[in-house]
Amino acid sequence: MNPQTSTSRPLIPKRLDNAGLEHAYDLIAEAMDAAPPEKRTLFLAKLAFVLANLVGDDRQVAQAVEAASRDL
Amino acid sequence: MHQPDAQPRPSIFYDYKVHPFRSPPALQGTPDAASVAIVGAGPVGLLLALRLAQFGTWSVVLEQELQVSHGSRAIVLTRRSMEILQQAGVAPRFLQKGLPWANGRSFYRGQEVYRMVMPHSEDDRFLPGLNLQQQYIEQYLVEACEASGMVDIRWGSKVIALQNEPGGATLRVDTPAGEYDLTADYAVAADGGRSTIRRLMGLRMEGRAYAGNFVIADIAADLGLPTERLCFFDPEWNPGNNVLVHREPDGIWRLDFRLPEGETAEQALEPARLSDRIDKILAMLGKPAPWKLDWATVYTANTLTLPDYVVGRVIFAGDAAHLLPIFGVRGANTGVQDADALAWRLAMAARGAPAGLLATYSHERVQAAREICEEAGKSTRFMTPPTEGFALMRDAVLSLTLSEDFPKDLLHWRTSRPHFYADSPLNSFPEENAAFAGGPGCGEPLANVRIGPDDFLLDHLTEPGFHLIAFASSAEAGPDLADFLRACEPLPLMRVLVAPAFGEDLRALADVCVADPQGRVAARYAANAGTAYLVRPDGHVCARWLSAGADDVSHAFAIAAGAAS
Numbered sequence: 001m002n003p004q005t006s007t008s009r010p011l012i013p014k015r016l017d018n019a020g021l022e023h024a025y026d027l028i029a030e031a032m033d034a035a036p037p038e039k040r041t042l043f044l045a046k047l048a049f050v051l052a053n054l055v056g057d058d059r060q061v062a063q064a065v066e067a068a069s070r071d072l
Numbered sequence: 073m074h075q076p077d078a079q080p081r082p083s084i085f086y087d088y089k090v091h092p093f094r095s096p097p098a099l100q101g102t103p104d105a106a107s108v109a110i111v112g113a114g115p116v117g118l119l120l121a122l123r124l125a126q127f128g129t130w131s132v133v134l135e136q137e138l139q140v141s142h143g144s145r146a147i148v149l150t151r152r153s154m155e156i157l158q159q160a161g162v163a164p165r166f167l168q169k170g171l172p173w174a175n176g177r178s179f180y181r182g183q184e185v186y187r188m189v190m191p192h193s194e195d196d197r198f199l200p201g202l203n204l205q206q207q208y209i210e211q212y213l214v215e216a217c218e219a220s221g222m223v224d225i226r227w228g229s230k231v232i233a234l235q236n237e238p239g240g241a242t243l244r245v246d247t248p249a250g251e252y253d254l255t256a257d258y259a260v261a262a263d264g265g266r267s268t269i270r271r272l273m274g275l276r277m278e279g280r281a282y283a284g285n286f287v288i289a290d291i292a293a294d295l296g297l298p299t300e301r302l303c304f305f306d307p308e309w310n311p312g313n314n315v316l317v318h319r320e321p322d323g324i325w326r327l328d329f330r331l332p333e334g335e336t337a338e339q340a341l342e343p344a345r346l347s348d349r350i351d352k353i354l355a356m357l358g359k360p361a362p363w364k365l366d367w368a369t370v371y372t373a374n375t376l377t378l379p380d381y382v383v384g385r386v387i388f389a390g391d392a393a394h395l396l397p398i399f400g401v402r403g404a405n406t407g408v409q410d411a412d413a414l415a416w417r418l419a420m421a422a423r424g425a426p427a428g429l430l431a432t433y434s435h436e437r438v439q440a441a442r443e444i445c446e447e448a449g450k451s452t453r454f455m456t457p458p459t460e461g462f463a464l465m466r467d468a469v470l471s472l473t474l475s476e477d478f479p480k481d482l483l484h485w486r487t488s489r490p491h492f493y494a495d496s497p498l499n500s501f502p503e504e505n506a507a508f509a510g511g512p513g514c515g516e517p518l519a520n521v522r523i524g525p526d527d528f529l530l531d532h533l534t535e536p537g538f539h540l541i542a543f544a545s546s547a548e549a550g551p552d553l554a555d556f557l558r559a560c561e562p563l564p565l566m567r568v569l570v571a572p573a574f575g576e577d578l579r580a581l582a583d584v585c586v587a588d589p590q591g592r593v594a595a596r597y598a599a600n601a602g603t604a605y606l607v608r609p610d611g612h613v614c615a616r617w618l619s620a621g622a623d624d625v626s627h628a629f630a631i632a633a634g635a636a637s
Contacts (some may be wrong), residue, residue, distance in 0.1 A: 070475045
C-alpha cells in the first residue's frame, strides 16, 4: 500500500458535532429518497441555495462550492 | 437418530479434536435432571457454563456437533470481553495466542482518509481489540469448563423438542444412541443465529434485515502487515462496496467484502470467482502473495432482537436472542456480555432467588440490544446503504473526506462497548449516586485503574460474587470505618478495602486489600475516606455512597439480589 496524499488543504471547519452530522446525513438522505428520482438534482440545488442564504457570507459560500467541487 | 459428523473439519491452521459422544444416564433408564441446561456450546453457552461453575452451579451443555466452530467466525474480542474473560479466569490463554490491536486505517481512491484510534489509557489492562479465531475461543472455554468439574458438556446431542412449563423445561435430546428427555429448572438457548429453541417456541425477532450480502474469507498468506483494521471503500474492482482486512493468529488473514447487488451466496463462493477477488484484494493491498483458502462464508446485516429474553423457564442469550451487524464487532462481544449478565442471576435463581431477578436480565439486555441496533443501524446505513438517498450521502461523504476533515468521523462505525444499565431495577440510592463528582455511576461497569507495574484494580476483584469496595485515607482505620466494615461482614459479599497503605488492624477488616499508594484508585472513583461502591457479580455498580452506612449497604444488596425495592 502506497497511499497517495491529498494536496488540497481543508476549507471547511467542523461546526456540527458527530451526532449533528449524522442527523443531517439521515435527514438529507431521507429527503432525497422522498423526492422523485428525476427531481433529486433540483432538490439538491434548492437545498444548497437555501443553505447559502442561511450561511449569509459570500466567502464561505464560495469555499463550500469549491470544497464540494473537488474529487467528484 | 442424530448422526453428527465424526470427521475432523478441514482447516489449514486449526487441528480439530473430535469429542466423543458419551451415552447419558437417561439412555440407561435413569431419569435425567439438571439445574441448568444450556443449548449450544458456542462462546456464549460455554462462558455461561464456566461462570455458573464459578458461582457454584452445575450445568449441562448440549451441543449437536462433536467439535468446535466450523471456521474462524467471531475473531475480535473487545476490551470489555477480555475483562469478563479475566473474571472467568481464562484471560492468560487468550492473551498468549491472540493478537492485540488499537488502530485502523480507512482508504478511498487509494488515499488514506481516516485513521481510527480506539480509546485506550494507561489504566486499561487490555487493548481495545484482541484477534483470535472462534475455534480457539471455544477450545479454551471448553478446557476451562472441563477443568471446573461442574460442567457436563454433552457432544453430539441435538435438541429436537421442548416443553416449557411453570416448574421447569423438558428438552427432548436426539443422540447417536437414541432420544431421551432432560428436565431442567432453567433452559438457556445459546444456540446461535439459527436457534432451534427460538424456532421450536415460534418466537419472532423484531427489527430489520438489511439488503446486501457480505463474504468473509480466511486465507493463509505472508502479508507482513501489522495488526490493525484496514478498510477500503469503493475499490475499483468492487465499485460501491467495501473491503475489510483483519489479521488473525497462525498467519491467517480475514477478508470481508460486500457483494455487488443481486449476486447470490452460491455465486460468490464459486471457487474461481472467489479466488479472483482474493487476488484483487491482495493486489489492492500491494501484497500479491501466494495464498491458501481456509474457510469462506456469506452473511447479511441484521438489527433484530427478541422482545423478551426470559420466556417462562427458557432464557435466550447471544445470537439466539439477537442478530446484530458485525460492523463494530458486536456479535460475540454482545453475547459475552449477555452471558456475564445472566450467569450470576441464574446461579441465584437456581438457589431460589425471586423470579424478578431473572426478569431484570431481560430488562437490561433487551435494552442493550435495542441501543446496539440503533447505533449499528447508523454504521450499517453507511456500509450497506439501503436506498439511493443513503448511497448518495455515503458517496458525498467519501468524496469530501479526500480533502476535508470535518466528516471523517462518519467513517468510523462505533465499536461494541460495555452497556450502562443506568435505569436497571437493581440500582438504588439515586441521590447518593448523583452526589459523586466522578467515578463510575450506578449501572456502569467498574473502571479499571493501573495501580503499579502489571497491577490493575480489576486484577483484585476476581472472586465470584458481589463486591463492596470501601476507601480509607490512611493505614489505620478510624472507628467509623472499622464499625462499618465489621457491620458488613455478615453480608454475602467480598469486602474490598482500598487504602494508601495497610496497618495490621486495617488489613484484618477486609477480605481483599488493595494498596493504592498514589491515590489513583481513590481519584478515579471520586472517593474519600468512608466512600463505598456496591458492585454486582458482573462488575456493574449498583449503588454507591460518599459516606456509606452498613444498613444502606444491606438494603442496596437486597435490592440488587432481587428481593424487590
